[in-house]
Amino acid sequence: MYSLLLDSSNKNLSVGLGSNHVLVDQISYDAWQKQSELLVDEIGKMLKKNHLDRKDLGEVVVSKGPGSYTGVRIAMSVAKTIAFALGIPLYLVSSLEVMKVAEKPTICLMNARSKRSYIGVYEGEKCLLADTILSNEDVLEYIKANKSFALSGELTQLGLSDQPVDVLANLLKGDCEKNLCREPLAAKPVYLKDSYPV
Amino acid sequence: MGRHFMEYSFVSKSKEETRKLGAFLAPKFVPGDVVLLKGDLGAGKTTLTSGVAEALHVQDDVISPTFNIMKCYFKGTLPLYHIDAYRLDHQNIELGLDEYIEGDGVCFIEWPQYIKPLLPDETLSITLKNIGGDDREITLESNSKHFDDMVKKVKEVF
Numbered sequence: 323m324y325s326l327l328l329d330s331s332n333k334n335l336s337v338g339l340g341s342n343h344v345l346v347d348q349i350s351y352d353a354w355q356k357q358s359e360l361l362v363d364e365i366g367k368m369l370k371k372n373h374l375d376r377k378d379l380g381e382v383v384v385s386k387g388p389g390s391y392t393g394v395r396i397a398m399s400v401a402k403t404i405a406f407a408l409g410i411p412l413y414l415v416s417s418l419e420v421m422k423v424a425e426k427p428t429i430c431l432m433n434a435r436s437k438r439s440y441i442g443v444y445e446g447e448k449c450l451l452a453d454t455i456l457s458n459e460d461v462l463e464y465i466k467a468n469k470s471f472a473l474s475g476e477l478t479q480l481g482l483s484d485q486p487v488d489v490l491a492n493l494l495k496g497d498c499e500k501n502l503c504r505e506p507l508a509a510k511p512v513y514l515k516d517s518y519p520v
Numbered sequence: 521m522g523r524h525f526m527e528y529s530f531v532s533k534s535k536e537e538t539r540k541l542g543a544f545l546a547p548k549f550v551p552g553d554v555v556l557l558k559g560d561l562g563a564g565k566t567t568l569t570s571g572v573a574e575a576l577h578v579q580d581d582v583i584s585p586t587f588n589i590m591k592c593y594f595k596g597t598l599p600l601y602h603i604d605a606y607r608l609d610h611q612n613i614e615l616g617l618d619e620y621i622e623g624d625g626v627c628f629i630e631w632p633q634y635i636k637p638l639l640p641d642e643t644l645s646i647t648l649k650n651i652g653g654d655d656r657e658i659t660l661e662s663n664s665k666h667f668d669d670m671v672k673k674v675k676e677v678f
Contacts, residue, residue, distance in 0.1 A: 391616025
């Protein structure tokens, strides 16, 4: 039984195949604005390359957002469809949590634009700050107050350097009880941005 | 701050001249630049944008995005995004437009007043006014050093 791992919540497109929590194959590259054209094709190619049939898939693990408006919808739509069609479990993981580094409290960040960032803070299985959207000023304050925490993800909007992330390594461990989606067809991406007052 | 930013007006005598202004500005844009286009229907907003598109070697014809809200042109030397926010008046504007406005290309925005929270601090405003016949009064207003330089160069040529 294999796990299909999908992420298109930001600029990258990541597809992985896991077996007993070991990553057996993966691709990940910048596919900004092209994720919808490439995702299904990449899944097909990866199955073929590993001599697998879709019936060998036992579960789908996908990042649910927050992130790019279209991006969070692409992998989610594909994951829902596959889980529904094959009748296999669907797991939804925060796209900030999938950026955490092992054994360290991690401040996971993504540029939310208009001088804001998406932020979530994780330490192993614990969530220290639930995913939210904050002004870049507030994020910088938070970082200052928690100097020992690792930083992960997009930081250029804060005047800092972006930090590498290993999304697939985290998605691989995402098939736990708290992430199980009981009603795959009702799964909704998380966008977090409230409407501006009109 | 008391800083005085550049403003310049001139009269374009034809569609061709308006298109030329677009072509003149095109190579000066860098990723993330935002241009606010103002003017009534038929004032020449799309004509100006098509001049930019042509100079960026976009290869597609530019049409007004009033219905679609946004048109993207990826094939040129710099991605060109053309937004018409007219239909977003009193609507939820959280449609991911910010990913294009603060994106990897230059963004032209018609009816920018309807998406004010999404606009960056630094913009170039271009107002086109029909003053009879083919004549259009074109006003450029900068609020940053980067766009000041552009307006200065326009002043030398137009």
